[in-house]
Amino acid sequence: MIEFLPPNLHQLDLHLIQFGMEQCSPNHIVGPGVRDYYKIHCILGGEGNFEIGGNGYRLGPGQGFLIAPGIVARYASDPDNPWRYCWIGFDGIKAATLLGQAGLSVEQPIFRAEDAQYYEGIIGRMEETASMRAGRDIRLTGLLYEWLSAVVEAQTPQPVPPETRSRDRYIAQVVHMIERNYANRLTVAAIARFVGLQRSYLNALFQEEMGCSIQQHLIAYRMRRAGELLASTPLSVGDTARSVGYDDPLLFSKMFRKTMGMSPTEYRNTR
Numbered sequence: 001m002i003e004f005l006p007p008n009l010h011q012l013d014l015h016l017i018q019f020g021m022e023q024c025s026p027n028h029i030v031g032p033g034v035r036d037y038y039k040i041h042c043i044l045g046g047e048g049n050f051e052i053g054g055n056g057y058r059l060g061p062g063q064g065f066l067i068a069p070g071i072v073a074r075y076a077s078d079p080d081n082p083w084r085y086c087w088i089g090f091d092g093i094k095a096a097t098l099l100g101q102a103g104l105s106v107e108q109p110i111f112r113a114e115d116a117q118y119y120e121g122i123i124g125r126m127e128e129t130a131s132m133r134a135g136r137d138i139r140l141t142g143l144l145y146e147w148l149s150a151v152v153e154a155q156t157p158q159p160v161p162p163e164t165r166s167r168d169r170y171i172a173q174v175v176h177m178i179e180r181n182y183a184n185r186l187t188v189a190a191i192a193r194f195v196g197l198q199r200s201y202l203n204a205l206f207q208e209e210m211g212c213s214i215q216q217h218l219i220a221y222r223m224r225r226a227g228e229l230l231a232s233t234p235l236s237v238g239d240t241a242r243s244v245g246y247d248d249p250l251l252f253s254k255m256f257r258k259t260m261g262m263s264p265t266e267y268r269n270t271r
Contacts, residue, residue, distance in 0.1 A: 013092050013093050013094045013224075014090065014091075014092035014093075014094050014095060014098070014141060014144060014145065015090060015091065015092050015137075015141060015144075016088065016089070016090050016126075016140045016141060016143075016144045017037050017089040017090055017091060018087075018088070018089040019086075019087065019088045019089070019123055019126050020086065020087055020123070021044075021084075021085070021086040021087075021120065021123050022084065022085065022086075023082070023084040024046070024048070024077035024082045024083055024084065024085075025077070025082060026077060026078070026079045026080070026082045027076060027077060027079045027082075028076065028077040028082060029074070029075075029076040029077075030074065030075050030076070031072070031073055031074035031075065032051075032072050032073065032074040033072065033073070033074075034069075034070055034071060034072055034073070035067060035069060035070075035073075035089070036069050036070065036091075037069055037089050037090060037091040038066065038067070038068060038069060038089065038090050038091060038095055038099065039066070039067040039087060039088070039089045039090075040064060040065070040066050040067075040087060040088055040090075040147075040151070041064055041065050041067075041075075041085045041086070041087040042064040042085060042086050042087070042113045042116060042119040042120075043059055043060060043061055043062070043063050043064060043083050043084075043085045043113065043116070044061065044083075044084045044085055044086060044116045044117075044119075044120055045061050045083065045084045045116075046060070046061070046077065046078060046081045046082050046083030046084050047059065047060045047077075047078040047081050047082075047083055048060075048075060048076055048077045048078050048082070048083040049075065049076050049078075050065045050073070050074075050075045050109075050110075051073065051074045051075065052065075052067065052071060052072070052073040052074075052106075052109055053071060053072075053106055053107070053109075057109075057110055059083075059110070060083070061116060062112065062113060062114040062116060063110060063111070063112065063113060064110070064111050064112075064113040064119075064151070065109050065110055065111075066099065066104045066105075066109040066110075066111070067109070068105070068106050068109070069091070071106055086119055086120050086123045088123075088144060088147055090144055093210070093212070093217065093220055093221075095211070096209070096210055096211035097209065097210060098148050098152070099148070100209065101152045102148070102151045102152040102154075102155050103155055104151070111151055111154070111155060112154050112155060113151070113154065114154065115150070115154070118150060119147065119150065122143055122146060122147050122150075125143055126140060126143050129143075167205055167209065168209075170195055170197060170202065170205055170206075171205065171206060171209050171210065173194065173195045174191055174195060174202070174206055174214060174217075175217075177191050177194050177195070178191070178214075178217065178218050178221050179221065182218065182221055182222050182225060182244060182245055183243055183244055183245050184245060185245065185247075186218065186245060188203065188213075188214045188215055188218075191214060202214070219255060219259060220259060222244040222245055222246075222255075223244075223255065223256055223259040223260055225243075225244050226240050226241070226243070226244045226252070226256060226264070227256075227260060227267060229243055229244070230264055230267055230268040231267075231268065237249055237252070237253065237264045237265065240252075240264065241253075252264075
């Protein structure tokens with residue numbers, strides 16, 4: 001069973017792309033290949049091999065693995081005891097940060113998933129949303145957060161070194177600055193002055209933690225807020241542009257189309 005979901009323009013922070021469950025046949029191989037979104041598998045039974053980033057792992061029940069965007073991965077079921085697993089595919093501005101809370105990354109793609117029935121149950125609840133007439137995307141996003149929270153909770157807490165705490169504080173200051181001042185003429189240089197770090201160093205920290213530059217995060221946040229305004233208010237495109245920090249409606253429309261895949265007017269007409 002697998003279900004692919006249409007793009008969700010309202011859930012830019014985190015959105016589900018696909019989910020599924022499968023009893024694999026012996027020697028069932030996926031890859032080598034790359035994806036442009038995150039994918040997490042939770043092994044419910046059986047065994048198999050997972051290869052990513054030049055490393056190989058032998059995995060079984062109570063374990064899971066992460067495939068990050070743009071990274072070549074391959075996985076294969078055991079010939080005698082093929083695995084059964086469930087999975088989710090997702091992406092979003094907050095995806096890398098949430099995975100980081102579980103200690104998951106390209107360098108550390110394996111996690112504990114001892115309560116496999118819990119993850120299987122979430123997949124079942126995702127399937128049940130197919131009968132919903134409205135609000136399905138919100139329910140699915142909630143279940144995605146529930147899945148990720150369980151992954152975070154299941155991992156052994158590690159002491160956080162002082163330098164990591166400082167880094168997290170800097171990232172939080174950037175996010176807070178953007179969320180409070182996106183409607184103004186906000187620049188990366190101004191954000192760096194507010195945080196008190198050199199612009200290039202701060203941007204490198206942010207890129208490492210969030211998976212995107214400060215400027216990309218600012219644009220994405222502005223476009224998300226613009227989408228909310230277009231969907232819920234009668235503001236003109238020009239007024240919407242000014243409300244999210246753009247004096248030039250043409251530049252705003254260009255960035256909106258690049259980010260959202262359609263013009264502001266087209267977006268409003270689809271709501």
